[in-house]
Amino acid sequence: MSQKSSRIRNVFEPLDSSLVTRRWQERFGISEQVFSGCIFFRKARSIWAISDVDLPALSYEAVGMRIMNCKDRPWKPTTSALQIFGRYATKNIIHLNQEESMIFLEGGSQVIESDCEIGYVVVFYRGDVLGCGLYSHGKLVSQIPKERRMASTIKGAECEA
Amino acid sequence: MDCLDRYREIVPDYVGFRAIQSLPLYNSARINTLKIEREKLLERLEEEGVLFRSFEWYPLGLKLDIESPGKLLENLLGFIHIQEELSMVPPLVLDPLPGECVLDLCASPGSKTTQISQMMENQGLVIANEPSLARVAPLRSNCERLGVLNVAVTRYDGRNFPRGPFDRVLVDAPCSSEGRERRGPGVLSRCSRERSLDLGVLQISLLKNALRLTKPGGTVVYSTCTYAPEENELVVQKVLEDAEDLRLEKVSIAGLQECPGITEWNGKRLNDALSCTARYYPHINDTGGFYVAKIIKN
Known part of the structure; x- marks a missing residue:
């Protein structure tokens, strides 16, 4: 499941959490600790967050919450994600x-x-x-x-x- | 409403049962503790002049005296979820714990899924399965609005959901929905014994697979919003007959009056243990209608 294949095959690919939390820190000043209970996945141009668990080997339609859309620049946070994590924003x-x-x-x-x-x-x-x-x-x-x-x-x- | 006639012998106060069918059900909602504390939500509603009353049996359930509760800001922000009163029962009977792995086999639109998620405090994992693509959209949308982070959605045919094991499985099965007449009049015109027998075949397959996917010691809750024994006790009886490692646990919620599952139907004796399952009738608690069974896999 390389990055390339995930975009082609539309599968959920695990993502290093620092790649996600760095962006939220930069844009909104949200500390990475806020995301400490989550793991992240990328599917096509979206990033998803789910509670930190071992996911059984199934074919998934959705994995937790879609938190970011990276289709365009700059990346866009979803309203759902801001309603959970946005209250920790400092800028x-x-x-x-x-x-x-x-x-x-x-x-x-x-x-x-x-x-x-x-x-x-x-x-x-x-x-x-x-x-x-x-x-x-x-x-x-x-x-x-x-x-x-x-x-x-x-x-x-x-x-x- | 002739399809209800065949329940004359099993429903207590049958006249009252018939009479309440034409009375519409009040609006109700569940407080979503993933996003707001109960006291804060109640304060907000009071401030806005919304009339409400807490359920006697569940502090997070509210009867709302308002025409379109879906338009409340509290709903748009995911502080509440519009949900029928009895629909809040199966997750309570399932009784999931934070950190567990739970399967909701027939999940859309996600009212029970999100209640399970909230009971698990957004920890552990809930697999919300829904085969229909069209029904995945409302399921996902409700999960996102309610701030759920521990739900993953799959789209298997529930009869063939491939692998577990799960600590708990909810089978809120597709059913003839006779218990929804007060919410959507006309439901009964589509009901018949034949339809219930057909649905029973599907329901047995779903429940059997749910039990296969459950860990030893795990719990399966089977629920429908219908009165038909062919979709309720007869389904549970069939899976009990075909497996030796199952037992029923009594379904009872303090403050909500249930009637015991039937142990005789059309002159035939059923498994006595089915009296541990629960029938909820609309005229007894002023609700819709529901059936709930709790099965433990030894």
Whole structure:
């Protein structure tokens, strides 16, 4: 199961944990200890995390949680992963107020003032991680997956196809 | 609703049983302790003015007096999972422990899978098996929303799931779903003794394979949301007949009233031990309907 074959055959290939934790440390300042109970796998362009166990030899459809998408640069954290690990972030964080968080949860874009670096950010509301946002040139674009968005209010109707 | 008529002799207070079928079931949800503590969640709901009541038999179960609980922010964030009350019983009977290796043979949409995961505190391993590709999507989506990290998904035909061994296996079998009438009226129009007999063949194969995959000393829980003995006691009786190393353990949840599994059907005597299995009727606890058996492999 070399890296090459995993991409071709679409199988889960074990991944050295430092390759994963380094990226979360760099972007969000999340300590590698946060991931200490997990092992990691790569399948195609996604990285998955699962509790640290010996996996029986089976053919898997999913192995734990898909935590990163490395299809494009920069890599993108999933909203599911941020909701678990994002609360340990020390940088590239945006806190929203109630009105802003509604727009975010509906999948919308909005102007937000922040000193975050350009790229993916952890979005909070009242201490809870809402999910992943893309921050660029003063604009925050929600990356919440469609099936996990709030139904649009009348004003935010543009957000939902 | 004629398909229920044949249960006249086995259901206590049959008139009450018929009468409640047309009453819709309230909404209910499970608190997901992988993401939030119970007290914090209750505080949030109170703050938002959501009316709720905890189950008497399970502190993590809530009856919600709200029309669309799926739209609650708490649901979108995975703090709660919309789940029918009795659907929370089989994982409690299975009683998995952190660090164990557990198989959920018929897993989608993952309500019980994720409850098992939460009982195991995200440690150990749950294999969630679901043969249908279309049904894998909601299973995965629920696992991800609820912050589950100890579940791996497979897509085998449960009758041929290849290898174990597992400490515990849940067989929440495909069934005629007669117990879901209060949730989705019309279910009963598709039910018949013949359909139940057909499903019974599948259910026996699933349960036999589950027992094969279980470690000695391990536990298998078999559950359905139906009343048909052909899908319940007769399935369990068949696997007991064909193996010598099995015994039934009494299914009982404090605060929830069960009726004993039947030991006679259509004039035929069944294995007496089947009275250890549990039938849950809608008019007794104001719920849906369920059947649960707990089998120990010696």
